[in-house]
Amino acid sequence: MEGLxxxxxxxxxxLAGWIASNIMKSDTGIFMNIILGIVGxxxxxxxxxxxxxxxxxxxxxxxxxxxxxxxxILIWIVRAVRR
Numbered sequence: 096m097e098g099l100x101x102x103x104x105x106x107x108x109x110l111a112g113w114i115a116s117n118i119m120k121s122d123t124g125i126f127m128n129i130i131l132g133i134v135g136x137x138x139x140x141x142x143x144x145x146x147x148x149x150x151x152x153x154x155x156x157x158x159x160x161x162x163x164x165x166x167x168i169l170i171w172i173v174r175a176v177r178r
Contacts, residue, residue: 103155104133104136104158105129105133107132107136107155107158107159107162108128108129108130108131108132108133108135108136108162109125109128109129109132110132110159110162111131111132111135111136111158111159111160111161111162111163111165111166112127112128112129112130112131112132112133112135112162112166113125113128113132114163114166115128115131115132115135115162115163115166115167115170116128116131116166116170118163118167119167119170119171119174121170121174128166131165131166131169131170132162132163132165132166133162134165134166134169135161135162135163135164135165135166135167135168135169136158136161136162136165137165138165138168138169139161139162139164139165139168140161140165142165142168143161143164
């Protein structure tokens, strides 16, 4: 989330993580939602960069979308490993 400041990254990451946890029906707390959203944005920006899609310099909306995609991927991976 290099295009956003720290406070903005926490807010966008928290919202993305919260939405992802609702979509995936996972029971995570607010702190974990923030972590999922921020780490998810980093993961999604990396994965999308492999396909030539660059959200890194984007707006709040672009980073929120990247965070949402990444958080969903992370929740899916955690569920797959736990089984």
